[in-house]
Amino acid sequence: MNRYAGNPGTVEALVRPTEVHRDVYVDAEIFALEMKHLFANTWMFVGHDSQAANPGDYFATEIGKQPVVMVRHTDGHIHVLYNRCAHKGTKIVSDRTGNTGKFFRCPYHAWTYKTDGGLLGIPLRKGYEDTRLQNSAAAGGMARVGAVRNYRGFVFARLAHEGPNFKNFFGESMCSIDNMVDRSPEGQLEVAGPPLRFMHRCNWKVLVENQTDTCHPMVAHESSVGTAVRIWEQSQPAEDAPKPMAMQVITPFMSSYEFFEEMGIRTWPNGHGHTGVHHSIHSDYSAIPDYYQKMTEVYGVDKTQAILRENRHNTIYFPNIMVKGPIQQLRIFIPIAADKTLVESYIYRLVGAPDQLLERTAMYNRLINAPTSIVGHDDLEMYERAQQGLMSDGLQWVNLQRLYQGDENFEETSIANGTTERQMRNQFDAWKKYMVVSMQAAPS
Amino acid sequence: MSFPTREALIDFVYDEARLIDERRFDNWLELWAADSHYWMPLEPGQTDAELVTSLMYEDAFLRKLRFERLQGARTYSQKPHSRCHHVLQRPFVDLIDHQAGAFATNTSFHYVETRLDDQFLLAATARHELVLEDGHLKIKLKRVDLLNSDAAFGNIQLFL
Numbered sequence: 043m044n045r046y047a048g049n050p051g052t053v054e055a056l057v058r059p060t061e062v063h064r065d066v067y068v069d070a071e072i073f074a075l076e077m078k079h080l081f082a083n084t085w086m087f088v089g090h091d092s093q094a095a096n097p098g099d100y101f102a103t104e105i106g107k108q109p110v111v112m113v114r115h116t117d118g119h120i121h122v123l124y125n126r127c128a129h130k131g132t133k134i135v136s137d138r139t140g141n142t143g144k145f146f147r148c149p150y151h152a153w154t155y156k157t158d159g160g161l162l163g164i165p166l167r168k169g170y171e172d173t174r175l176q177n178s179a180a181a182g183g184m185a186r187v188g189a190v191r192n193y194r195g196f197v198f199a200r201l202a203h204e205g206p207n208f209k210n211f212f213g214e215s216m217c218s219i220d221n222m223v224d225r226s227p228e229g230q231l232e233v234a235g236p237p238l239r240f241m242h243r244c245n246w247k248v249l250v251e252n253q254t255d256t257c258h259p260m261v262a263h264e265s266s267v268g269t270a271v272r273i274w275e276q277s278q279p280a281e282d283a284p285k286p287m288a289m290q291v292i293t294p295f296m297s298s299y300e301f302f303e304e305m306g307i308r309t310w311p312n313g314h315g316h317t318g319v320h321h322s323i324h325s326d327y328s329a330i331p332d333y334y335q336k337m338t339e340v341y342g343v344d345k346t347q348a349i350l351r352e353n354r355h356n357t358i359y360f361p362n363i364m365v366k367g368p369i370q371q372l373r374i375f376i377p378i379a380a381d382k383t384l385v386e387s388y389i390y391r392l393v394g395a396p397d398q399l400l401e402r403t404a405m406y407n408r409l410i411n412a413p414t415s416i417v418g419h420d421d422l423e424m425y426e427r428a429q430q431g432l433m434s435d436g437l438q439w440v441n442l443q444r445l446y447q448g449d450e451n452f453e454e455t456s457i458a459n460g461t462t463e464r465q466m467r468n469q470f471d472a473w474k475k476y477m478v479v480s481m482q483a484a485p486s
Numbered sequence: 487m488s489f490p491t492r493e494a495l496i497d498f499v500y501d502e503a504r505l506i507d508e509r510r511f512d513n514w515l516e517l518w519a520a521d522s523h524y525w526m527p528l529e530p531g532q533t534d535a536e537l538v539t540s541l542m543y544e545d546a547f548l549r550k551l552r553f554e555r556l557q558g559a560r561t562y563s564q565k566p567h568s569r570c571h572h573v574l575q576r577p578f579v580d581l582i583d584h585q586a587g588a589f590a591t592n593t594s595f596h597y598v599e600t601r602l603d604d605q606f607l608l609a610a611t612a613r614h615e616l617v618l619e620d621g622h623l624k625i626k627l628k629r630v631d632l633l634n635s636d637a638a639f640g641n642i643q644l645f646l
Contacts, residue, residue, distance in 0.1 A: 235538030236529055239638035265561035269554050273547065288548060384638050389539060400537050407539045409548075413639035414526060414541045416555050422641050423563035 046071050050478035057470045059450070060443040064432045066473070067245040067440070073380035075477060080361060081106030082188075082201040083476045084312075085211045087363045087374055088112050088122055090390065091195045092232040098141045098157060104376060105201055110187060111135055112197055115157045116144060122187045122199045123159045127151075128180040138236075146184065159184040194223045195231055196372075202480070206312075214455060215314035218357035222367035224349045226392040227336045231370060234400055237386040240413045244425040246362060246377040247469070249385060252421065253356040253364045253373075254317050254465040256302035257444070259295040262424050266416040267295040284328065291406050292417065294323035305355065305460040311453050313360025313472025315465040319457055322355035324368040330398045358465065360472050369403045373411065381429050387411040442466045490589065490616075490623055492579045498623050499593050499614055503572040506645055511553040514645075515546075519617050519624035524549060524645065526630045541635065541642075552645070568601040568643045577614075589616040589623070597646050609633040610646055 046053050046069075053075065056063040065072050086105045089112045093101040100113040102125055109125040111134065125133050127148040134146050134155070145162050146155045154162040161183035164170065175181055188203040196219055198208065223231055242249060252258065259267070270292050274285075285293070306319030318324070337346040357365045362375040370390040375383055389403045410417045432440070445462035452471045458464050490498075505514040526541040535543045544552065555561055574595045581590035590613060597608045615627040630646045 236636060238528065238539055238541070239636070241638040241640050243640070262562075265555050265558045265563075266551070268560075269558055270551050273551055273554060286547065288545075387539075391537075397537055404537060404539050405543075408541060408543060412539075412541050414642045416552055416643075419563040419641050419643055 044071065046075055048481070048483060050481040050483055053477050053481070054474055057474045058439075059467070060446050061439040061441050062470055064438050064440060066470075067247060067429070068380055068432050070380050073245075073377070075481075076377070077106045079478070079480050080473060080476045081108075081377070083205050083480055084361055084472075085189075085191070085198045085200050085206075085208055086361075087359065087372070088190075088197045088199050090231065090233045090372075090388070091120055091192055091197055092390075093139065094120060096141070098143050099139070100135060100142055100157075101139050102135050102137065105187070105199060106377060108201060109133060110199070111146075113142070113146075113157045119158075120190065120192050120197050121158050122190045122197070123155075123184040124187070126184065127153055128155075128161065128183055128185070129153045129164075134184065155184045159186050194219060194229075211312055212314065212359070213310055213312070215310040215312075215316075215357070215359065218316055218354055218365055218367050221349060221352045221354065222365060222370055222390075224341075225337075225367070225370070225395070227340045227394040230393040231390040232393055234389045234391045234404065237388045238407060238412050240385045240387070240411065240418060240422075242383045242385060242422055242425055243381055244383060244429040245380055246375045246383040247473075248425050248428055249375045249383055250358060250360075250362060250364070250469065251466045252425070253358055254307060254315060255463075256305070256307075256317060256461050257299070258424070259302075260297070260299070262420045263295045263417055266420055267292050271296055287402055287405060288409060290327055291402065291409055294326065295417070297323065299461065302460045306457055307460050307462055307465055308455065308457045309452065309465050309468045310455050311472075312475075313452075313469045314358055315468055316354050316357035317460060317465075318353060318355030319460075322353045322368070324355065324366070325353040327368075327402065330396050330402075333396050333399060336394065336396075358469070360469055361476075369406055370399075371403060371407060385411070442470070489584055490582075490618070492582065494623070495579050495582070495589055495591055495616065496577050498616065499577045499591050499612070500574060502614075502625070502628075503574055503595070507570055507572055509567075509569075511556070515549060515553060517625050518546060518549070519619055519626045520546075522546065522624070522626050524628050524630075526632065526635070526646070528635055530631070530635060541632075542630075549645075556644075563641065563643065566601065568599055570600070570644045570646075571598040572596070572646075580613075587618045590614065591616070599642065599644060601643070604640075606640070608642075608646065612646075 056066050089101045094112055094114040097114050097116045100111050102111045110122050111125045112122050115121055127134055132148055132150040134148055152165050156162050187199045187201050189200040191198050191208040223229055274289055305321050307317050308319050309315035353368050364373045373387045375385055378384055387407055389407050391400050409415055442463045445459055452468045524544045525535050528539050528541050556564055572595055574593055577591040577593040580592050593612045610630050610632045613629040616623050617626045
């Protein structure tokens with residue numbers, strides 16, 4: 043049943059100022075339109091360039107539902123190509139990472155492509171003489187995505203050939219990635235191992251909205267974090283006993299509503315935003331020996347303090363990644379179906395910084411984001427119950443009203459109380475914009 | 487038990503799995519040496535537990551936390567509880583060093599976890615590194631390598 047394709051008005055009607063219709067989470071046609079429009083029109087995270095460090099190195103992934111391969115060309119540039127042979131459609135690579143040398147070779151008929159996608163060779167080429175192969179769709183080689191930008195190691199792509207440029211799309215929001223990279227004394231990050239891969243039977247937006255949902259930790263995570271606090275207190279540690287690293291990581295989840303209210307939320311245009319303007323759950327980690335000194339040697343005291351004073355919690359880069367600058371982590375919410383999302387959680391090493399920082403980051407990743415994480419178990423249970431509850435016909439709208447102030451202008455950067463749902467409303471404002479911008483109304 | 491036999495080491499591994507399957511976690515927590523870890527790597531052949539991500543790397547505090555959470559009144563992901571089931575291949579005894587008091591076994595097993603209408607099967611290999619404390623065998627390290635540790639999973643809520 044086509045209710046939404048070719049009918050942008052019905053899509054726009056799903057988003058009201060303070061509520062959204064459940065079809066945005068559960069409807070298969072809406073999901074297909076998201077893949078066709080939203081995920082093509084916006085700038086999507088592909089990978090980190092350290093995942094393709096040397097010429098010929100590649101990283102195979104998906105942008106939305108589109109299989110792509112990010113590859114380092116002989117001239118050092120990163121290209122993002124559709125992972126499909128121009129000939130019969132065979133996926134060119136199936137392993138997630140590797141080195142292809144100077145060219146890709148299709149395993150089916152041995153057509154070869156340069157690492158910028160250009161068609162290099164075809165066996166028994168004379169079979170194409172006088173067939174005007176040059177006029178075919180195949181002649182262009184492996185198709186390139188619409189646009190690629192490598193921002194300080196973070197590679198983004200836009201599938202559509204026309205659309206907002208990188209700078210206009212992200213605007214000031216790149217300052218969260220800047221802060222994450224600046225925390226390396228050498229201004230450089232490196233991916234540290236493979237990501238955690240956690241399958242969620244819920245819509246991808248349920249996950250993205252949770253990233254700036256500051257009213258759930260003390261409720262949903264009482265079972266894990268509240269229990270941790272109780273066990274620690276029962277062990278009767280000495281007054282001045284240093285808190286174990288694990289306790290430093292998980293205790294702040296049980297902070298009070300006031301803590302989260304005061305941390306603040308900043309929203310930027312195009313659906314981007316972050317929690318933790320003034321402080322965050324990452325603010326009170328103990329200092330790592332030698333790190334501050336290494337930073338001041340490079341940046342000086344003032345700039346070092348400015349970098350380390352910024353302790354943003356979660357930054358959303360709309361539509362589907364979240365970055366934690368203070369602990370060098372990136373989570374990508376990969377849509378698989380309206381009710382299925384794969385979450386991959388990456389960590390990065392601060393090049394030139396002490397290993398203990400990476401140790402804490404790796405610990406955070408496994409304690410919070412793993413399919414074996416007791417904190418992750420709390421969250422997944424809520425997401426899946428939400429997905430199931432949304433099938434109820436009793437109510438068909440989801441409420442996003444907390445601290446709504448009327449006539450919100452999302453084209454302006456704004457700072458608000460940390461428990462506002464303004465960032466969720468900001469995401470849906472951008473969702474509506476990038477869903478319908480390329481939709482044509484069908485002739486009536 | 488000053489000199490554990492091969493049979494005692496093998497029995498220990500079977501008994502440990504049984505305690506998990508029967509949810510006797512209080513007894514299970516007592517099987518561990520003072521400074522010990524339960525480790526589930528993320529990558530096949532992983533050598534580093536701390537500077538890359540693991541699925542689990544749990545000391546006594548984190549093991550107790552996982553166990554206590556299972557009993558909590560507001561542990562919604564355990565309403566109802568998960569149940570699990572191990573099928574073990576006979577453990578290989580890889581190390582018996584009475585002088586050092588160090589022992590190691592290698593055990594392939596299939597693990598089934600279930601909750602509500604969901605059930606999943608994992609294949610894994612466990613390496614137990616055991617020591618003697620006060621004459622009792624204790625676990626210094628239990629390393630669980632999932633056959634498909636690099637795959638995407640839903641919730642895995644219990645200890646394997």
